[in-house]
Amino acid sequence: MILQIGRRTVAAVTAVGRFGHFVSDLGRALPDVATWGGLTVVQMRRVGVDSLPVALFIAAFTGVVLALQASYTFTGTVPLYFVGTLVGKTMMLELGPVLAGLALAGRVGASMAAELGTMKVTEQVDALETLAYDPQSFLVIPRVLAGTLMFPVIVALAILVGIATGWLASLILLDLSTQEFVKGLKLFYRFKDTWFGLFKSATFGCTITLVGCMVGLGTRGGAEGVGRSTTQAVVYSAVLLLVLDAFWALVLLR
Amino acid sequence: MIQFADLYKAFDGKPVLAGVTLDVQDGETMVIIGYSGTGKSVALKHVVGLLQPDAGDVIVDGRPVAALDRAGLYGLRREIGFVFQFAALFDSMSVADNVALGLRRRGLSEDEIEERIREALALVDLTGTEQRMPAELSGGMRKRVGIARAIALRPRYLLYDEPTTGLDPVTSAVMDQLMVRTREHLGVTGIVVTHDMRSAYTVGDRIAMLYEGRIRQVGAVAEIQQTGDPVVRQFIEGRPA
Ligand SMILES: Nc1ncnc2c1ncn2[C@@H]1O[C@H](COP(=O)(O)OP(=O)(O)OP(=O)(O)O)[C@@H](O)[C@H]1O
Ligand SMILES: [Mg+2]
Numbered sequence: 001m002i003l004q005i006g007r008r009t010v011a012a013v014t015a016v017g018r019f020g021h022f023v024s025d026l027g028r029a030l031p032d033v034a035t036w037g038g039l040t041v042v043q044m045r046r047v048g049v050d051s052l053p054v055a056l057f058i059a060a061f062t063g064v065v066l067a068l069q070a071s072y073t074f075t076g077t078v079p080l081y082f083v084g085t086l087v088g089k090t091m092m093l094e095l096g097p098v099l100a101g102l103a104l105a106g107r108v109g110a111s112m113a114a115e116l117g118t119m120k121v122t123e124q125v126d127a128l129e130t131l132a133y134d135p136q137s138f139l140v141i142p143r144v145l146a147g148t149l150m151f152p153v154i155v156a157l158a159i160l161v162g163i164a165t166g167w168l169a170s171l172i173l174l175d176l177s178t179q180e181f182v183k184g185l186k187l188f189y190r191f192k193d194t195w196f197g198l199f200k201s202a203t204f205g206c207t208i209t210l211v212g213c214m215v216g217l218g219t220r221g222g223a224e225g226v227g228r229s230t231t232q233a234v235v236y237s238a239v240l241l242l243v244l245d246a247f248w249a250l251v252l253l254r
Numbered sequence: 255m256i257q258f259a260d261l262y263k264a265f266d267g268k269p270v271l272a273g274v275t276l277d278v279q280d281g282e283t284m285v286i287i288g289y290s291g292t293g294k295s296v297a298l299k300h301v302v303g304l305l306q307p308d309a310g311d312v313i314v315d316g317r318p319v320a321a322l323d324r325a326g327l328y329g330l331r332r333e334i335g336f337v338f339q340f341a342a343l344f345d346s347m348s349v350a351d352n353v354a355l356g357l358r359r360r361g362l363s364e365d366e367i368e369e370r371i372r373e374a375l376a377l378v379d380l381t382g383t384e385q386r387m388p389a390e391l392s393g394g395m396r397k398r399v400g401i402a403r404a405i406a407l408r409p410r411y412l413l414y415d416e417p418t419t420g421l422d423p424v425t426s427a428v429m430d431q432l433m434v435r436t437r438e439h440l441g442v443t444g445i446v447v448t449h450d451m452r453s454a455y456t457v458g459d460r461i462a463m464l465y466e467g468r469i470r471q472v473g474a475v476a477e478i479q480q481t482g483d484p485v486v487r488q489f490i491e492g493r494p495a
Contacts, residue, residue: 130331
């Protein structure tokens with residue numbers, strides 16, 4: 001029992017150590033802008049194209065559900081325009097970033113882990129090294145930067161879509177007027193709502209891509225290894241994302 | 255000069271290289287032969303620092319590879335072309351981009367790069383495949399793109415890991431000629447890992463046999479052909495035990 005806990009602890013510590021090592025390697029590769037500059041743009045486009053449809057789809061439905069659930073919860077005792085407040089706040093602070101984040105962990109994170117994992121097991125990563133490229137600046141930095149920069153953009157659009165569908169649902173299904181919805185939306189709005197959600201998204205984007213790349217480059221053992229890495233990347237980044245979410249709430253919202 | 259100096263390497267406790275010592279002189283082509291799984295690829299990867307030795311080192315022009323810092327290692331890699339056993343082409347890039355990648359790193363002008371791509375692809379008889387993707391090529395074609403990618407760099411050293419395995423006899427003879435010519439024209443120092451004895455006799459100045467983690471015998475081609483060592487004899491004649 002104690003032995004097992006000990007072994008787990010050692011494994012966890014080595015994992016953290018590996019992560020730290022990986023990140024410091026990244027720092028070392030940062031000055032090499034000539035290599036990662038152009039590639040980042042390519043990756044940004046890819047992250048955007050890959051994730052925008054899913055993120056918007058989820059947000060659209062979430063907006064409708066939020067509006068309906070709010071009115072159901074208020075049961076006439078709370079003024080109905082609070083539907084606007086609830087839809088806006090929840091989308092911006094929590095559901096926009098987190099739902100999009102989880103969806104993208106499954107999409108962007110998994111595809112990066114699979115791609116880099118395949119490159120690793122087919123010796124393409126070794127080939128890059130022999131051509132005197134640093135895989136960190138050639139493969140990792142563009143992906144992590146693209147995730148960090150594109151995520152807030154995607155989440156911002158998702159939030160807008162969610163609020164829009166929430167508003168439409170209120171209008172059509174709840175007998176709420178536009179003025180009232182907007183009134184509710186503005187009621188407790190603070191600028192912090194916006195930047196908190198977007199900042200959180202940036203950290204999610206960074207985490208998901210970092211984990212995807214790290215797990216991908218650590219792949220061993222053929223096609224099976226690539227499959228394992230892909231699931232691992234999704235699980236690790238989803239867990240980290242939820243922990244990070246709680247962490248930011250604790251640090252920034254109190 | 256490339257010197258393997260008492261190189262040791264084990265994976266998960268299983269020894270693969272156990273004291274490999276071998277000198278490759280400037281301008282010569284050294285062929286390394288040996289049974290499948292004896293660590294020929296592993297040995298070659300130590301030359302460019304893709305693997306870290308457990309003990310000993312490879313010394314390239316006086317530089318101990320394992321002890322180099324990153325800048326030193328990348329400097330060394332710029333002088334070495336490496337042909338991977340399974341080609342290791344970048345499958346998200348076209349044939350031309352595969353060849354161009356290393357050239358871009360060396361800061362050549364785009365005109366020069368284009369010229370070198372054309373020349374290298376012509377040498378491996380793949381003119382006109384510039385825009386194809388690796389997935390659209392046969393195994394032998396991929397292998398030849400891998401060779402083109404390495405020779406386009408015009409490096410001082412070329413390391414070939416089984417360059418002719420999987421090629422038809424004629425193409426494989428053409429690749430042998432290509433290796434001989436690159437050595438003659440560019441004065442390249444080469445290491446060729448192969449199972450193909452005909453190829454070994456054609457391209458090699460000297461042949462070394464890796465056996466049970468060490469160099470069993472090294473000598474000029476004629477010497478190896480007349481070897482008295484039963485292990486080497488058996489291998490080069492391809493007799494079952
Ligand atoms: N990265 C690695 N991790 C673990 N074991 C490895 C690794 N690379 C090679 N090995 C092991 O080292 C041994 C030698 O492998 P290597 O690829 O060098 O053989 P080889 O002589 O090139 O054989 P072949 O002629 O079939 O290519 C094998 O037993 C292999 O399983
Ligand atoms: Mg091999």
